[in-house]
Amino acid sequence: MTGQYPRLRARTRRRKNGKVVVYYFYDATAEGRGEIALGTDHARAIAKWEEINARGTAEPLIAGTLEEAFARWETEVLPTYKSAETRRGYTKSLRMMRPAFAEATWDQVDLPTIKAYLRKRTAKTQGNREMALLSVIWNWARGEGLVSEPWPAAGMERSRWKNKENARKVKVQDAVYSAIYAEAAQHIKDCMDLGSATGMRLTDCITVLMPRGSILTLEASKTGKEAEWDLNLSQVLPGLVERRKALGAPHLMLLSLPNGRPVTQAALRYGWDTARAIAAQKADGRGEKELAEAIRALYLRDMRKRAAQKAGSLEEAAELLQHSDKRLTERHYGGVRKLKPTA
DSSP states (O other): OSSSTTTTEEEEEEOSSSOOOEEEEEEEEGTTOOOEEEOHHHHHHHHHHHHHHHHHHOOOOOTTTTTHHHHHHHTTTTOOOOOHHHHHHHHHHHHHHHHHTOOOBGOOOOHHHHHHHHHOOOSSSHHHHHHHHHHHHHHHHHHSSOOOOOOTTOOOOGGTOOOOOOOOOOOOOOOHHHHHHHSSSSHHHHHHHHHHOOOOOOHHHTTBBBBTTTEEEEEETTTTTTTEEEEGSSSSSHHHHHHHHHHHHHSSSSSSSSTTBBHHHHHHHHHHHHHHHHHHHHHHTTTTTHHHHHHHOOOGGHHHHHHHHHSSSSHHHHHHHSOOOOHHHHHSOOOOOOOOOOO
């Protein structure tokens, strides 16, 4: 199609359902930009072609593409999330999705396209998270008038179109916990105690403030839910608070490094990796291969799972982890349902 519309290219493709679709592109290979997607609607493709030629440049258009929604959502919506962890996760997902979807028009993205993306994604669980974000942005874009079509996977929840996810099941054995605890620096021990006693996420462990009196309070960074713990009911938390007071650190966080500085994610990662490596090496030296493997397989975030294991029942575990649905607790923190024998 180089007569009336120079550089306009058409590609005919057959979808899995047998439907033949014509995709239109603007050939910008001379400028090193490849082919710019113009969609499947001929009239709209011609309009975009004319806009490019009127500007006299082959810079990619974002009007009518998913990038238009990506760019607006990134600047208008993403900053409104309170949790820094959530913002980081969404930013990472958006960065992974852009090469595959940014230049596509809305009518080019259907369920087979989404499933193909998931099949090619090597990080299967992360791919599911990316498609969950794409769904969020798509529905936001509908509300903004950027697209009229519904989310392609709407109503398909039971069709199992996403990658299969297997919840990581690990029981935090006392021997494994004790082996790492014995080799850990004090701030790692404190984090292990705090996570095991309260079920806090790691982000909350390093940002929770010193208690007022005997009550430790928290507003969860991920959910915004508030919780309180009575220190008098804990065997380990009063000692942690006393150590923190004796340290005299100038900051307000409960956990602290020996030099008086707040504990960071990097400090947790380095301290945990060091203690775990030493504990595993010593277990290997004693010929306890299974224990060494279990030590290497344990993560610091598993202290939240240990808290669930120590709970008296599934209901207590769900309350401790601040889950509104017990099924979520059972799925991700299995092993807390305690049943009574009938005989």
